[in-house]
Amino acid sequence: xxxxxQSPLSLVVHEGDTVTLNCSYEVTNFRxxxxxxxxxxxxxxxxxxTSSGIEKKSGRLSSILDKxxxxxxxxxxxxxxxxxxxxxxxxxxxxxxxxxxxxxGTQLTVWP
Amino acid sequence: xxxxxxxxxxxxxxKGKYVExxxxxxxxxxxxxxxxxxxxxxxxxxxxxxxxxxxxxSGLPNDRFFAVRPEGSVSTLKxxxxxxxxSAVYLCASSLSAGxxxxxxxxxxxxxxxx
Numbered sequence: 001x002x003x004x005x006q007s008p009l010s011l012v013v014h015e016g017d018t019v020t021l022n023c024s025y026e027v028t029n030f031r032x033x034x035x036x037x038x039x040x041x042x043x044x045x046x047x048x049x050t051s052s053g054i055e056k057k058s059g060r061l062s063s064i065l066d067k068x069x070x071x072x073x074x075x076x077x078x079x080x081x082x083x084x085x086x087x088x089x090x091x092x093x094x095x096x097x098x099x100x101x102x103x104x105g106t107q108l109t110v111w112p
Numbered sequence: 113x114x115x116x117x118x119x120x121x122x123x124x125x126x127k128g129k130y131v132e133x134x135x136x137x138x139x140x141x142x143x144x145x146x147x148x149x150x151x152x153x154x155x156x157x158x159x160x161x162x163x164x165x166x167x168x169x170s171g172l173p174n175d176r177f178f179a180v181r182p183e184g185s186v187s188t189l190k191x192x193x194x195x196x197x198x199s200a201v202y203l204c205a206s207s208l209s210a211g212x213x214x215x216x217x218x219x220x221x222x223x224x225x226x227x
Contacts, residue, residue, distance in 0.1 A: 004154075032213060041201055041221040042116075043155070048215055088154055098143060098210030099168055102154030 002027040006089050006103035014111050017079050021106045023089030024071040031094040033072050035063055038086040038105065046074070046087075079110045114138075116219035118204050124225045125194055133189040133222045137206030143167075144187050145205040145216060146179055155203055161187060162210055194226045 003026045013019055025033065032050045036043035047056045049065035049072060056063050063074045076083055086107050090100040117136045125131050137144050143162050147155035157171040161181040169179070176194075181187040191198055201223050205216040 034215065036218075041203070041223075043203070043218045045215045045217065048213065050213065090154070096168060098145065098160045098162070098207075099157045099171070100145075100147075100155070100216065102147075102156070104152065104154050 002091075002093070002101055004089055004091050004101050004103040006087075006106050008106060009104060010107040010109070012109045012111065013079055015080060017110075018075065018077045019079060019108065021074040021076075021087050021089075021108070022071065023074070023103055024069075025089075025091045025101075026070065027091050027093050027101060029094040030067070030070075031092045031097075033065055034090045034092070034100065035072075035074050036088040036090065038088055039084075043088055076108075079108075081110050081112055084108060084110045116204055116206055116217055118202075118219040118222050120222060121220065122223045122225075124227065126227050127194060127196060129194050129226075131191050131194055131224065133191075133202050133224070135187045135189070135204030135206075135219060137185065137187070137204070138217055141206035141208055141217075142184065143207045143210040143214075143216075144181060145207075146187070146189050147203040147205065149201045149203055149221070151200075158189070160210065167210065191224075194224075196226050199224055199226045 035046040047063045052067040086105040090102045145160040146158040149155045159169040164184045201221040205218045207214040
């Protein structure tokens with residue numbers, strides 16, 4: 001059975017801290033891995049990763065994929081209260097194009 | 113439109129009733145997806161359309177669930193004989209097309225509560 005597992009499930013930090021969120025997957029015919037940020041209801045797209053070892057960066061956020069370890073990490077440096085959200089990891093398989101398999105998410109809370 | 117829109121934002125219904133949830137995708141996006149998210153869980157795939165046709169409906173839990181996209185734009189998710197277990201947030205997403213490494217853009221969802 002295909003699985004996407006995120007850890008930790010929840011994390012509480014103070015402003016200015018750096019956090020690392022983890023996503024591991026066990027799927028057949030892997031195609032891409034995506035990270036989303038979910039505040040309230042609508043997930044918003046952060047990154048799409050398809051190749052191992054290539055870091056994607058946007059401001060204080062960065063992510064990298066390790067196909068050998070079947071995992072990805074999302075790093076957030078100098079956290080701010082506005083980073084508080086659920087961070088979702090999803091995987092797309094080549095045999096089921098379009099369909100995303102999501103993990104349960106990591107609930108990040110940043111205290112001032 | 114500027115983003116994916118969904119109506120209603122909240123829907124409360126009684127067990128056994130019929131409901132329709134609407135999704136208006138980003139203009140020009142040919143692929144449209146429906147997901148369901150229960151509390152504390154990630155979104156769970158239901159169905160996706162490429163144009164007017166359902167390209168993959170394998171996530172629909174049973175035959176009480178049905179979705180249409182007759183003109184290749186707006187989509188309606190229909191749930192017959194609702195059950196309390198159907199209570200969840202129903203998310204719609206769209207992308208330029210499926211299969212082209214195009215990210216999916218999500219709407220704000222419809223929170224369905226079945227009493």
